[in-house]
Amino acid sequence: QKEVExxxxxxxxxxxAIASLNCTYSDRGSQSFFWYRQYSGKSPELIMFIYSNxxxxxxxxxxxxxxxxxxxxxxxxxxxxxxxxxxxCAPRAGSYQLTFGKGTKLSVIP
Amino acid sequence: xxxxxxxxxxxxxxxxxxxxxxxxxxxxxxxMYWYKQSAKKPLELMFVYSxxxxxxxxxxxxxxxxxxxxxxxxxxxxxxxxxxxxxxxLCASSQRETSAYRxxxxxxxxxxxxx
Numbered sequence: 001q002k003e004v005e006x007x008x009x010x011x012x013x014x015x016x017a018i019a020s021l022n023c024t025y026s027d028r029g030s031q032s033f034f035w036y037r038q039y040s041g042k043s044p045e046l047i048m049f050i051y052s053n054x055x056x057x058x059x060x061x062x063x064x065x066x067x068x069x070x071x072x073x074x075x076x077x078x079x080x081x082x083x084x085x086x087x088x089c090a091p092r093a094g095s096y097q098l099t100f101g102k103g104t105k106l107s108v109i110p
Numbered sequence: 111x112x113x114x115x116x117x118x119x120x121x122x123x124x125x126x127x128x129x130x131x132x133x134x135x136x137x138x139x140x141x142m143y144w145y146k147q148s149a150k151k152p153l154e155l156m157f158v159y160s161x162x163x164x165x166x167x168x169x170x171x172x173x174x175x176x177x178x179x180x181x182x183x184x185x186x187x188x189x190x191x192x193x194x195x196x197x198x199x200l201c202a203s204s205q206r207e208t209s210a211y212r213x214x215x216x217x218x219x220x221x222x223x224x225x
Contacts, residue, residue, distance in 0.1 A: 004152065034213060043112070043200055043216035044153075088153070098214065100153035 002027045004101035006089055012107045019076040021104050023089030026070070030091035033065060033072045034098060038086045048074060079108045113137040114217035116201050122223045123191065131186040131220045133201030142184040143214065144176060145200040153200070159184060160206050191224045198222075 003026040013019045021035075032051045036044035050056045050063040050072065062075040072091070076083055086103040093099070114135045123129050135142060141160035145153045158165040159178035166176075173195075175187040184201055198221050202214040 008150075043218050044214075045112070045216070046213045049213060090153075097155060097158075102150065102152045 002091075002093065002099045004089055004091060004099050006087075006101035006104045008102055009105040010107045011104055012109055013079050015079060015081060015108055015110050017079050019079045019083065019106055019108070021074040021076075021087050021089075021106065023072045023074075023101055024070055025072070025089075025091045025099075027091060027093045027099070028067075028070065029093040030067075030070075032092045033063070034090040034092065035061075035063060035074045036088040036090060036100075038088060038103065040085070044088055076106075079106075081108045081110050084108050112215050112217065114201055114203055114215050116199075116217035116220050118220060119218065120221045120223075122225065123188065124225050125191060125193075127188075127191075129188045131188070131199055131201075131222075133184040133186075133217055135182055135184075135201075135203040135215070135217075137203055137205075137215060139203040139205045139215070140181050141204045141206045142178060142181070143202040143204075144174075144184065144186050145202060145216075147198040147200055147219070149197075156186075188222070191222075193224050196222055196224045 005024045035048040037047045038044040048063045050065045056063045060077045064073045086105045088103045089101040090098040144156040156170045157176040177185040198219045200219045201217040205212045
């Protein structure tokens with residue numbers, strides 16, 4: 001059974017702070033990792049993906065991957081109220097199937 | 111606008127009704143998916159169509175029946191559903207390459223309520 005664990009939150013951070021979202025996964029065959037953002041009442045949208053151990057930065061977002069520890073995280077610097085959403089972690093093992101976590105709800109307080 | 115369009119956006123049906131959800135993608139992708147999203151549960155993959163090959167989650171009840179007439183259109187036919195089938199049904203598409211698939215692009219979803 002492939003499992004993806006995320007703290008459901010809500011995670012509350014003040015505006016301008018760093019939000020840290022964590023994800024652990026059980027399938028050691030996972031090769032690539034996707035972070036999706038889902039606003040309330042909307043569909044998920046891709047914000048980051050990472051394949052290699054280490055950090056990947058894109059604007060205010062940094063994804064961190066540690067395959068040995070089966071851990072992937074997403075950091076959001078200078079958090080804005082518009083970042084308030086649910087963040088879904090999705091490892092991919094095999095050629096196509098993404099296994100989604102339940103998501104972490106982030107609330108950025110002005 | 112993601113390039114993946116779902117209709118209807120909202121659907122209310124009785125347990126004896128037959129209805130269909132429709133999805134169309136304008137991204138030139140060659141793989142399409144149905145996902146189910148229930149409250150407090152992770153996104154659940156129901157069906158994948160890729161290059162005319164269908165892959166399904168064996169736990170999906172037969173009252174859900176997918177149809178993919180071409181690479182741009184995907185349907186989910188619904189028949190004698192149960193109240194617990196009430197959920198957000200998301201269509202997605204991606205590009206299948208030699209040995210892997212690129213990221214998913216989701217439609218806005220069809221919110222289904224079964225009475």
